Amino acid sequence: IAMFTWNVATLDPPENDILKDLVWIHTKDSPDMYIVSLQEVSSKPHEVLQSSIWEDPWTTAISNLVCNRGYVLASSCKLQGLVILCYAKMMQLPFFHDIHTDFTRTGLGGIWGNKGAVSVRLDCYGRSFCFVAVHMAPFPHQWEQRDKEYYQIVASQSYPLEYTPHILYHDYIFWLGDLNYRFEDLTAEVVKFLSSPKKLHVLREKDQLLLTIRGKRAFDQFQEGALSFVPTYKYDLGQNTFDSSPKQRVPAWTDRILWRENKVQQSQDGTLLKLEQLTYTSHSDVPWSDHKPVWSDFLVKVSSDVPLPLVAFDPVESWQKNGIHPCVYSVAPGTKTSSWDWIGLYKVGFHTIQRHYCTYVWAVEIRDKEDQKRTRCNVKFSGTFLPSDYSAKYVLCYYSKVMDRVLGVSNVFRVSTNK
Structure with missing residues (x-):
């Protein structure tokens, strides 16, 4: 620190x-x-x-x-x-x-x-x-x-x-x-x-x-x-x-x-x-x-037991402008979710979660709270709303409204123009 x-x-x-x-x-x-x-x-x-x-x-x-x-x-x-x-x-x-x-x-x-x-x-x-x-x-x-x-x-x-x-x-x-x-x-x-x-x-x-x-x-x-x-x-x-x-x-x-x-x-x-x-x-x-x-x-000194994040994203490859891009992630059992949770796309170097997203989609609300396995979810981002800065790097962040915190961060990837 x-x-x-x-x-x-x-x-x-x-x-x-x-x-x-x-x-x-x-x-x-x-x-x-x-x-x-x-x-x-x-x-x-x-x-x-x-x-x-x-x-x-x-x-x-x-x-x-x-x-x-x-x-x-x-x-x-x-x-x-x-x-x-x-x-x-x-x-x-x-x-x-x-x-x-x-x-x-x-x-x-x-x-x-x-x-x-x-x-x-x-x-x-x-x-x-x-x-x-x-x-x-x-x-x-x-x-x-x-x-x-x-x-x-x-x-x-x-x-x-x-x-x-x-x-x-x-x-x-x-x-x-x-x-x-x-x-x-x-x-x-x-x-x-x-x-x-x-x-x-x-x-x-x-x-x-x-x-x-x-x-x-x-x-x-x-x-x-x-x-x-x-x-x-x-x-x-x-x-x-x-x-x-x-x-x-x-x-x-x-x-x-x-x-x-x-x-x-x-x-x-x-x-x-x-x-x-x-x-x-x-x-x-x-x-x-x-x-x-x-x-x-x-x-x-902190705990040596480092858990998995409550939300884990599947690896994301380069997205193309104007395409439809699936965003697949899994949610740990017992995690509190709501219809107000959202997944934001951020340019690496952003300052805050709440203010500096490029675009976002609503996350899937999980209703079966008793499932003991991680629940896999799929949402889609429209390429129409993707940023046009193709030199920048981007990440996805899952923000939980009910828990008021970030539950997961994806790998870093790029947005490219259509081939």
Whole structure:
């Protein structure tokens, strides 16, 4: 699982070259999930209205890069300028289920959403995951308020599931964002002097978040990797120099990524949980916002029993424009289906299941729920409605309305012109 957090200071997305360095996805050993936490995405009234219909510019820019590498935006949640994006590998979508989101306002005593938390929870491969993206109270003197907001967030967010009704019930929990913790009793000059690799240990002793965790004031059982990078706030916009304005903000490690393994109970299949952080770093060379993005990736143990998807497509060969093309698939016994289920045709690189299909047909509703064998079904796509981009690659996805998830993904194939 790879993830990054970035306070973007209401700026528009940078050029692709900058984002490519940040959205660091290698073709070899690429992550199965990719999580993005953004704070201070511009949220003027007309932009909030537009984002309810279309993706905001940051989501579009990041999705253009990530989805072209074979990922799909499995879920997202937004609270004013706070955004969380959860991407999954396209071929693994059928194994992601019970995806739910929630949010908590903490600004102005819980009335305003300029500060708060958004979360995505999901199950995959026998494990439950919860990703919490936050933007907490600012300023050095609000240390106690930040601690209180932690408890407010974990108490207020809930999900309609008996076994994981709240954040802390999940097997693996990730807490990332602009936590806004500062240094205690240090001036800007002192912090700047100590912001070098050989002196960071002094800053760690004065970091409010580490002091909170050590004193068990909040974030019980949460862990964090070694802070081996310089403070991520505050910089001159577009520069790699600390704040030189008359305010002279004291630099701090405001941007953090924490995790927690649920030690109270084992996972659903009775095996032990195991998580290893592979990388924890700041992209200090990204000259854009007044914050530097923070990046991390993790290796997480999941169930070794990988089931077949609930819907399995027969191999699809090249389809021709204007032909009639059968789509044959099988459905696992006991699978909930309905007349509102559908099979969509997608161009590889699409962003979301719900919005970015090329065409679709209604799936077959299975009425015999007692059959112990996989039920084979056949639907037809009319070539008249197929796209004319013959250089692109395509896949079929079965979307279950009643289960609100993808149950199956076909192999990749092409659409060609008539011979």
